[in-house]
Amino acid sequence: MLTLTFFAILALALVFFVVGRSRAVAVVRGDVRLLHSRPNFHGTLAMLISAICGIAMLVVVGSLWAAWLERDLMAAILNADQNLSAIEAELVLSDARALASGGIASKTDPLREGIAAQVASKDAWLKWGTIALSMLFAIAGGIWALRSIAPDWRARNRSETIIRRILMLTAAIAVLTTVGIVLSLIFETINFFNNIDWQIHKFLFGTTWSPLSGVQAGKLDPEKVGAVPLFAGTLMITVIAMLVAVPVGLLSAVYLSDFASPRVRAWAKPMLELLAGIPTVVYGFFAAITLAPSIRNSGEAIGLTIASESALAAGIVMGIMIIPFISSLSDDVINAVPQSLRDGSYGLGATKAETIRQVVLPAALPGIVSAVLLGVSRAVGETMIVVMAAGQGANLTANPLEAVTTVTVQIVMLITGDTEASTAAGPAFTLGFTLFCVTLLMNIAAQRVVRKYRELYD
Amino acid sequence: MSKDIKISAKGVDVFYGDTHAIKNVDIEIENKAVTAFIGPSGCGKSTFLRCINRMNDTIDICRVTGDILLEGQDIYAKSVDPVQLRARVGMVFQKPNPFPKSIYDNVAYGPTIHGLAKSKAELDEIVEQSLRRAAIWDEVKDRLHQPGTGLSGGQQQRLCIGRAIATAPEVLLMDEPCSALDPIATAQVEELIDDLRQNYTVVIVTHSMQQAARVSQKTAFFHLGHVVEYGDTNKIFTNPEDSRTESYITGRIG
Numbered sequence: 001m002l003t004l005t006f007f008a009i010l011a012l013a014l015v016f017f018v019v020g021r022s023r024a025v026a027v028v029r030g031d032v033r034l035l036h037s038r039p040n041f042h043g044t045l046a047m048l049i050s051a052i053c054g055i056a057m058l059v060v061v062g063s064l065w066a067a068w069l070e071r072d073l074m075a076a077i078l079n080a081d082q083n084l085s086a087i088e089a090e091l092v093l094s095d096a097r098a099l100a101s102g103g104i105a106s107k108t109d110p111l112r113e114g115i116a117a118q119v120a121s122k123d124a125w126l127k128w129g130t131i132a133l134s135m136l137f138a139i140a141g142g143i144w145a146l147r148s149i150a151p152d153w154r155a156r157n158r159s160e161t162i163i164r165r166i167l168m169l170t171a172a173i174a175v176l177t178t179v180g181i182v183l184s185l186i187f188e189t190i191n192f193f194n195n196i197d198w199q200i201h202k203f204l205f206g207t208t209w210s211p212l213s214g215v216q217a218g219k220l221d222p223e224k225v226g227a228v229p230l231f232a233g234t235l236m237i238t239v240i241a242m243l244v245a246v247p248v249g250l251l252s253a254v255y256l257s258d259f260a261s262p263r264v265r266a267w268a269k270p271m272l273e274l275l276a277g278i279p280t281v282v283y284g285f286f287a288a289i290t291l292a293p294s295i296r297n298s299g300e301a302i303g304l305t306i307a308s309e310s311a312l313a314a315g316i317v318m319g320i321m322i323i324p325f326i327s328s329l330s331d332d333v334i335n336a337v338p339q340s341l342r343d344g345s346y347g348l349g350a351t352k353a354e355t356i357r358q359v360v361l362p363a364a365l366p367g368i369v370s371a372v373l374l375g376v377s378r379a380v381g382e383t384m385i386v387v388m389a390a391g392q393g394a395n396l397t398a399n400p401l402e403a404v405t406t407v408t409v410q411i412v413m414l415i416t417g418d419t420e421a422s423t424a425a426g427p428a429f430t431l432g433f434t435l436f437c438v439t440l441l442m443n444i445a446a447q448r449v450v451r452k453y454r455e456l457y458d
Numbered sequence: 459m460s461k462d463i464k465i466s467a468k469g470v471d472v473f474y475g476d477t478h479a480i481k482n483v484d485i486e487i488e489n490k491a492v493t494a495f496i497g498p499s500g501c502g503k504s505t506f507l508r509c510i511n512r513m514n515d516t517i518d519i520c521r522v523t524g525d526i527l528l529e530g531q532d533i534y535a536k537s538v539d540p541v542q543l544r545a546r547v548g549m550v551f552q553k554p555n556p557f558p559k560s561i562y563d564n565v566a567y568g569p570t571i572h573g574l575a576k577s578k579a580e581l582d583e584i585v586e587q588s589l590r591r592a593a594i595w596d597e598v599k600d601r602l603h604q605p606g607t608g609l610s611g612g613q614q615q616r617l618c619i620g621r622a623i624a625t626a627p628e629v630l631l632m633d634e635p636c637s638a639l640d641p642i643a644t645a646q647v648e649e650l651i652d653d654l655r656q657n658y659t660v661v662i663v664t665h666s667m668q669q670a671a672r673v674s675q676k677t678a679f680f681h682l683g684h685v686v687e688y689g690d691t692n693k694i695f696t697n698p699e700d701s702r703t704e705s706y707i708t709g710r711i712g
Contacts, residue, residue, distance in 0.1 A: 340555040349545030
């Protein structure tokens with residue numbers, strides 16, 4: 001119903017556009033040259049003002065009124081039965097709402113039916129009241145805008161200002177969301193450090209990770225929150241992944257940009273980029289079900305003991321996942337090296353290999369470095385593959401054939417485990433914050449390098 | 459002036475896909491002289507220039523027929539490696555294109571890949587000699603290890619000429635080497651071209667007829683893929699035989 005009102009307001013605004021336009025023409029008796037702003041802008045301004053007034057009212061009145069109604073009904077429920085806890089009261093309210101709208105409630109009793117009757121009448125008030133108020137405001141705003149129309153009324157400047165504000169608002173939504181996420185990470189991190197009595201070094205340098213064992217009354221044991229095994233596991237898997245992804249990605253980029261015929265390039269590049277479109281969960285079970293057992297079997301064949309979940313399997317598959325990243329970005333920067341440099345080198349009698357090694361790659365190096373850094377931050381934040389293939393136990397080892405765990409795996413374990421959310425959230429958010437800092441630094445570094453590269457050819 | 463022939467082209471045709479860019483060109487280029495190719499845009503003079511060191515090989519759809527002989531040897535013969543050919547026939551491009559390396563490394567690039575220097579001292583000597591011949595040594599001798607891209611346009615072009623000289627070529631091809639330069643830099647490069655004649659055979663493509671008249675001994679006028687007229691520069695500019703040549707140099711076509 002409220003959605004319908006929203007569209008009704010928009011339709012109303014459209015009417016104001018048409019009326020505003022013709023009124024602007026009428027004000028100067030058809031000689032539009034006398035107007036400061038063209039008729040369309042007068043119409044646009046009337047439309048914007050009407051729509052903004054109406055929608056603002058819809059949002060403000062709707063939410064305030066709903067909040068007030070909620071409180072009112074909760075009070076009524078608690079009045080009727082004082083033994084109910086807050087959560088039970090909420091359950092009663094949602095049941096009553098269901099009954100009022102003809103849905104199915106968890107159970108039916110006199111209390112619920114009584115509240116349902118109240119809900120029905122008050123909800124109707126809320127709905128019609130909000131609709132009436134917002135339509136009224138939309139009309140009032142539109143009429144005010146229409147009355148302002150005059151030859152020297154600066155409708156164009158005003159409507160452009162409003163539109164600029166709307167654009168600003170949408171940008172602000174994106175930015176504020178990011179800020180909000182970062183702030184919540186920071187607050188939970190502070191909470192967590194508070195919980196372990198600010199022994200931050202125990203978190204950063206401790207080697208035992210078992211944060212939820214022996215938790216009493218939500219109090220964590222600072223001796224068991226050492227994240228070093230996680231950092232080490234993440235590092236090891238990332239290194240293995242980059243050992244796979246960088247050579248393969250870079251060399252395939254060189255092939256695609258300088259050796260492949262246009263026909264090969266036309267199908268090989270999309271194929272390679274298709275690799276980036278495979279969901280990581282598919283890579284994950286590929287690692288866990290196909291690669292890990294075959295690594296273990298071939299290890300056994302030469303007398304090596306390899307865990308069924310190993311850093312090696314996860315790292316190799318993660319490296320394959322990152323190949324398209326590195327090859328695609330490197331291919332772009334290698335292509336961006338001007339043909340004139342290649343010609344200059346060929347003109348001196350250099351071979352293709354010499355040209356690529358000594359002219360093209362050095363010129364593209366900053367871009368390649370940033371591609372690799374972006375690949376690393378992908379690897380550090382990657383979750384699904386390691387959840388399935390790397391293991392869960394936090395053991396500190398330098399042997400890639402053993403199971404290790406990563407920061408992301410532990411976050412998944414903490415959040416999906418059955419420990420109370422308030423206890424598990426602390427370590428999880430802190431790990432998340434650490435991860436965020438690392439990837440942020442990498443991205444900043446990558447962007448700086450890219451900027452430096454751009455300066456070279458502009 | 460010695461009258462021996464360095465490069466001789468016979469019945470050369472060039473196709474870009476279906477486009478017939480060069481039509482049956484015969485031309486004989488003298489040793490240790492400057493030969494200028496002039497003509498309106500799109501007449502094929504740059505295309506022909508790029509045939510002389512097989513730079514057109516890097517373009518897939520380009521096809522060259524006919525014979526081009528460098529000292530009597532067919533450069534399109536199967537036995538000829540274009541890489542070795544280009545070391546003998548160097549090229550300077552329209553837009554200065556120094557590598558994003560230091561000035562020193564730019565010049566040392568060619569000698570290093572061709573193994574022309576046996577020691578660091580010898581390489582230093584080649585770099586200095588090349589930069590001196592390119593008339594830029596005095597300007598860059600104190601900043602050899604700064605990037606070549608930081609030089610001015612005229613300096614960059616002379617650096618590129620120095621870079622081409624460093625591989626000790628016999629022929630230098632120049633594709634409108636002054637079109638991206640201001641008049642002062644142009645004058646410096648022209649003076650340099652005049653000096654280069656003592657040691658190298660120079661072929662230059664230019665849009666500026668004054669430039670052709672100033673620096674060259676022989677001039678070829680290209681029009682729609684044909685060589686309309688080829689002869690001594692003096693004669694072409696004072697007493698052309700073909701009416702099209704006269705129209706072009708007096709500014710009526712082109």
